[in-house]
Amino acid sequence: xREITYRQALNEALxxxxxxxxxxxxxxxxxxIYGGAYGVTADLxxxxxxxxxxxxxxxxxxxxxxxxxxxxxxxxxxxxxMYIDFIPLALEQINNQAAKIRYMFGGKCKVPLTxxxxxxxGRTLGAHHSQSLEAWLIHIPGLKVVMPxxxxxxxxxxxxxxxDDNPVVFIEHKMLYNTKGPVPEEEYLVPIGxxxxxxxxxxxxxxxxxxxxxxSLEAAVSLEKEGISAEVVDLRTLLPxxxxxxxxxxxxxxxxxxxxxxxxxxxxGAEIGMTIMENAFxxxxxxxxxxxxxxxxxxxxPVLERLAIPDPERICQAVKEVLx
Amino acid sequence: xxxxxxxxxxxxxxxxxxxxxxxxMELLAKNVAEGGSxxxxxxxxxxxxxxxxxxxxxxxxxxxxxxxxxxAKDGDLKALMAEILGRKTGVCKGKGGSLHLADVSKGNLGxxxxxxxxxxxxxxxxxxxxxxxxxxxxxxFFGDGAxxxxxxxxxxxxxSLWQLPVIYICENNFYGMSVSxxxxxxxxxxxxxxxxxxxxxxxxxxxxxxxxxxxxxRRVNQARSGQGPSFIVANxxxxxxxxxxxxxVYRTREEEKFWRERDPIPNFSRKMIEQGxxxxxxxxxxxxxxxxxxxxxxxxxxxSPWPEPEELYTDLYA
Ligand SMILES: Cc1ncc(C[n+]2csc(CCOP(=O)(O)OP(=O)(O)O)c2C)c(N)n1
Ligand SMILES: [Mg+2]
Numbered sequence: 001x002r003e004i005t006y007r008q009a010l011n012e013a014l015x016x017x018x019x020x021x022x023x024x025x026x027x028x029x030x031x032x033i034y035g036g037a038y039g040v041t042a043d044l045x046x047x048x049x050x051x052x053x054x055x056x057x058x059x060x061x062x063x064x065x066x067x068x069x070x071x072x073x074x075x076x077x078x079x080x081x082m083y084i085d086f087i088p089l090a091l092e093q094i095n096n097q098a099a100k101i102r103y104m105f106g107g108k109c110k111v112p113l114t115x116x117x118x119x120x121x122g123r124t125l126g127a128h129h130s131q132s133l134e135a136w137l138i139h140i141p142g143l144k145v146v147m148p149x150x151x152x153x154x155x156x157x158x159x160x161x162x163x164d165d166n167p168v169v170f171i172e173h174k175m176l177y178n179t180k181g182p183v184p185e186e187e188y189l190v191p192i193g194x195x196x197x198x199x200x201x202x203x204x205x206x207x208x209x210x211x212x213x214x215x216s217l218e219a220a221v222s223l224e225k226e227g228i229s230a231e232v233v234d235l236r237t238l239l240p241x242x243x244x245x246x247x248x249x250x251x252x253x254x255x256x257x258x259x260x261x262x263x264x265x266x267x268x269g270a271e272i273g274m275t276i277m278e279n280a281f282x283x284x285x286x287x288x289x290x291x292x293x294x295x296x297x298x299x300x301x302p303v304l305e306r307l308a309i310p311d312p313e314r315i316c317q318a319v320k321e322v323l324x
Numbered sequence: 325x326x327x328x329x330x331x332x333x334x335x336x337x338x339x340x341x342x343x344x345x346x347x348x349m350e351l352l353a354k355n356v357a358e359g360g361s362x363x364x365x366x367x368x369x370x371x372x373x374x375x376x377x378x379x380x381x382x383x384x385x386x387x388x389x390x391x392x393x394x395x396a397k398d399g400d401l402k403a404l405m406a407e408i409l410g411r412k413t414g415v416c417k418g419k420g421g422s423l424h425l426a427d428v429s430k431g432n433l434g435x436x437x438x439x440x441x442x443x444x445x446x447x448x449x450x451x452x453x454x455x456x457x458x459x460x461x462x463x464x465f466f467g468d469g470a471x472x473x474x475x476x477x478x479x480x481x482x483x484s485l486w487q488l489p490v491i492y493i494c495e496n497n498f499y500g501m502s503v504s505x506x507x508x509x510x511x512x513x514x515x516x517x518x519x520x521x522x523x524x525x526x527x528x529x530x531x532x533x534x535x536x537x538x539x540x541x542r543r544v545n546q547a548r549s550g551q552g553p554s555f556i557v558a559n560x561x562x563x564x565x566x567x568x569x570x571x572x573v574y575r576t577r578e579e580e581k582f583w584r585e586r587d588p589i590p591n592f593s594r595k596m597i598e599q600g601x602x603x604x605x606x607x608x609x610x611x612x613x614x615x616x617x618x619x620x621x622x623x624x625x626x627x628s629p630w631p632e633p634e635e636l637y638t639d640l641y642a
Contacts (some may be wrong), residue, residue, distance in 0.1 A: 030501045030503060033503070033573065058473060060473075089473075123359055124359035124410060125360060125423065126424055137392045300359070300424070301419065302358055302420055303633075304419070304635060
């Protein structure tokens with residue numbers, strides 16, 4: 001199969017959906033002429049024009065707001081918030097409006113809005129451009145939260161998000177844009193809400209998502225050399241969480257390490273861990289371990305930034321601890 | 325006639341900023357500096373002219389393009405350079421970086437990674453001054469793009485309502501990243517944005533350090549004497565792309581040339597030489613002196629140690 005980058009895969013998804021459905025449009029800061037801060041919307045403006053690919057002022061709250069209004073009245077907007085760090089500027093609109101409107105209005109309308117954003121550390125950009133805020137978003141009933149790690153998942157999940165009749169926050173990772181992987185040339189979708197086993201194993205389950213999948217797979221390879229067989233599960237969607245797949249892997253290996261880049265306290269891993277406690281406690285042979293981001297704002301210095309997020313070595317160490 | 329000490333101070337600071345930014349560009353290209361930096365080159369007259377109108381105990385708030393403000397607010401070149409390289413000796417111990425240069429002890433309440441992020445806190449510093457009845461002022465810098473954020477309107481309204489001693493200064497370089505003011509703002513004369521709050525406003529040539537200084541001085545005097553806030557739009561231009569990877573497809577080379585011909589540094593030195601305040605030799609000497617200082621700062625930063633691992637968890641709570 002051909003290999004393309006995560007960035008190209010996302011670009012193809014947008015291009016195909018813009019062609020497929022006249023109701024789809026793209027709006028956000030620097031998405032048109034510039035092609036997006038990370039190049040995801042490159043060349044779409046040339047192809048579709050100002051009508052369908054819109055540069056907006058720097059007005060995050062209004063960008064999401066206009067997406068909600070357009071979605072409520074029959075369009076299928078894809079709005080971009082350049083960094084997840086700026087999602088808080090629009091959080092009122094996401095939380096109080098986008099996620100609640102359908103329920104509050106008795107199910108008599110829908111908000112088919114996709115909010116694309118990008119997060120994570122790795123470029124030493126400091127505390128305002130490196131955060132992982134997905135845990136804030138999974139705390140909002142009515143929203144879907146998608147975080148793909150591979151080019152193929154990125155494309156298939158973005159297409160599904162755009163076609164979904166609910167508000168979806170689609171979170172990319174800045175360190176994944178240049179990664180390459182096989183992506184089918186023919187049309188396909190990846191369903192929202194389904195995890196995938198990215199590497200089967202016997203001894204321990206590493207449950208993870210987004211960039212931490214890559215670190216987890218790296219860890220699994222070195223563990224293999226020491227005779228430890230780790231199963232690596234990529235959640236792909238955080239809300240709704242795929243409880244079935246989580247239970248399945250726990251039943252298989254009976255030991256779990258959760259790997260997440262966001263701050264540990266109140267983080268996504270806590271939700272995954274409690275999901276296991278509630279659904280598969282009897283299957284566990286050891287306490288669950290979390291390898292997570294440090295509970296601090298992201299420091300600029302490259303030496304501190306590396307320490308603030310998980311790495312393959314620390315994942316291996318945690319695996320060995322749950323196997324003891 | 326203009327005071328020679330002042331002429332030297334203004335020219336030297338503008339040269340420091342220009343050479344500092346050129347050096348950062350060089351370090352980014354060599355991967356000695358990691359991450360990104362929004363460079364202030366071209367806009368020197370705004371920070372230098374405006375901050376020269378302040379007392380040392382006045383406050384400023386800065387932006388994502390904050391190196392110039394930090395240098396003009398009595399910044400230490402070595403500590404700033406070290407901060408941008410993420411070193412322990414940096415002004416924020418390597419924890420902030422280019423986007424978060426701050427030195428509260430010198431009245432620099434910080435650069436900001438969020439566009440518009442400092443407009444609210446500048447207003448709060450103004451409230452603090454008013455409540456403590458000191459006669460300080462706050463100079464709040466932000467870009468043209470930031471005037472499209474909600475917090476800009478919310479803050480100007482409160483500042484005018486409560487008559488706070490804040491001078492809001494918009495560095496209009498005609499683009500917010502790739503999006504021109506034409507494509508981003510319904511009103512082209514940005515000074516009009518203050519009209520809704522009955523706040524005095526004016527537009528100044530941001531390539532002319534003396535014009536900026538004159539305008540800000542007047543507004544500072546008003547604020548100090550209890551006449552409330554004001555809004556200044558300084559028209560200027562950024563020479564480099566928005567960031568290192570920016571191919572600048574959204575603007576023309578002719579437009580860039582137009583603004584480079586208005587370069588604030590040679591223009592100011594020429595004027596000073598014509599008026600007999602400085603000699604060509606003195607200007608050349610100054611340039612050499614600044615070059616030396618930037619080299620020293622760079623060496624200092626590169627030779628500085630990285631923060632220790634324990635630093636990850638310090639400074640979180642007071
Ligand atoms: C809230 C927010 N949105 C988007 C960005 C990304 N961004 C960084 S600088 C910039 C352009 C800012 O334009 P302007 O205010 O005119 O300042 P300039 O860069 O021109 O000095 C953008 C969009 C950001 N840092 N913060
Ligand atoms: Mg600007």
